[in-house]
Amino acid sequence: MTNRIPIASPVRTAAIVNRYYVHAKKNLGQNFLVDLDAVQGIVRAAGVQAGDQVIEVGPGIGSLTEQLLLAGGKVAAYEVDQTLPEILANELPEKINGQDRDECFKLIMKDVLKADFHADLDGFFDLTKPVKVVANLPYYITTPIIFNLLEADLDFTSLTLMMQKEVAERLAAQPGSKAYGPLSIAVQTRMSVDLALEVGHGSFMPQPKVDSAVVVLRPLKEQVEVGDRKQFDRVVKLCFAQRRKTLANNLKALVPAKEDREKLLAGLDLDPRQRPEQLAIADFIKISRAINEMNK
Structure with a gap:
């Protein structure tokens, strides 16, 4: 491969934007990342090495894709913007680490929320x-994508995701924090959460109004047993329905009678006057199971 300016550099991105008359589409949540240090930081956080099989969501003009390929990753990228295949075909290197691009890169023109991973990746990845x-x-669809990936029938070693900093903080939040809530609990009962790096809004073109952060999610070595997942998620959401109200008040929808609520919480050694953000995940599991027992 000849020496070339990385796509992630501001000058190369600007040249691509001008050459193809392309612009970041607000309705797709696009912002071009023009900070090579940040892009390489994402690749390092993901620990991508030669031979790794990598799914990328939203390759854009290829800033991150290029660095994943140069690190030795075999990349399958999901994209919905029909203006981008031509750019990726022209701008990504034709030879990468001695391989033809087609051997290590596959572009899948499909919404990742509608992905059939086994069908899409068959013959390219060894599943x-x-x-x-x-x-x-994209900021506007971060949470649905995370849960779509968590529920996919694939053997993930990690999900390294850049998102709005506020959402990243919610994923990692611990009890007692204002950011702690249903999203924190839903993810932390499935994955470990590590905040790897922060990326300022100045690293993008055009610049968003908020900063970003990179989060690394890894499957828990020992799964948290929550029982009936739908019931557990419902209990958690109702407990946080009105954050300023007490636990006992928020449980009215599930346990209408005050005496029953007080008896249930006393049996679990929980203070009914507590706010939901003060409870550990184990406490929500106990509440969910106790309500299940009451309803039998």
Whole structure:
């Protein structure tokens, strides 16, 4: 491969934008990442090495894609913007680490929320081996994509995701924090959460109004047993329905009678006057199970 300016550099991105008359589409949540240090920081956080199978969501003009490929990753990228295949075909290197691009890169023109991973990746990935996900997620659809990936029937070793800093803080939040809530609990009962790096709004073109952060999610070695997942998620959401109200008040929808609520919480050694953000995940599991027992 000849020496070339990385796509992630401001000058190369500007040249691509001008050459193809392309612009970041607000309705797709696009912002071009023009900070090579940040892009390489994402690749390092993901630990991408030669031979790793990597799913990318929203490759854009290829800033992150290029660095994933140069690190040795075999990349399958999901994209919905029909203006981008031509750019990726022209701008990504034709030879990468001695391989033809087609051997290590596959563009899948499909909404990742509608992905059939096994069908889409068959013949390109060896799905008996683990997969990493690395993505610069659109702000407006971050949470649905995370849960779509968590529920996919694939062997993920990690999800390394850049998102709005506020959402990243909610994912990692601990009891007692204002950011702690249903999203924190839903993710932390499935994955470990590590905040890897922060990326300021000045690293993008055009610049968003908020900063971003990169989060690394890894499957828990020991799964948290929450019982009936739908019931557990419902209990958690109702407990946080009105954050300023007490636990006892928020449980009215599930346990209408005051005496029953007080008896239930006393039996679990929980103070009914507590706010939901003060409870540990184990407490919500106990509440969910106790309500299930009451309803039998």
